[in-house]
Amino acid sequence: MSDTPVNEMSFETAMAELNEVVSKLERGDVALEDSIALYERGAKLKAHCEAKLKDAEEKVEKITVGPDGAATGTTKAEGV
Incomplete structure (x- = not known):
């Protein structure tokens, strides 16, 4: 497990660590406190990943399509 603050992680890094956390919990060989x-x-990682996905979805939704069907650009989602 990383010491990196969750809010500083990329989506990919957070997902990898979340998978690691889930694996450890599923094995059941971890002490109660741990x-x-x-x-x-894991809860913090999950929330962070969900927020990153939501931001990505908002960016995709803001892609504008020109008359020829080609993407003409994007606008940045608020707060990103």
């Missing part, structure tokens, strides 16, 4: 810490970290 399981709680892993679960909390």
Whole structure:
């Protein structure tokens, strides 16, 4: 598990760590206190990934299409 703050992670990094957390919890060989810490970290990672996906979806929705059907540009989503 990384010491990097979740809000500083890329989507890919956060997903990789979330998969690692889930794997550790599913094995069930982690002490209770460590399981709680892993679960909390996993919840933060999940929320971060969901927010990153939402931002990406908003950017895709803002792509404008010209009369010929080709994308003519994008506008940046608010707060990104």
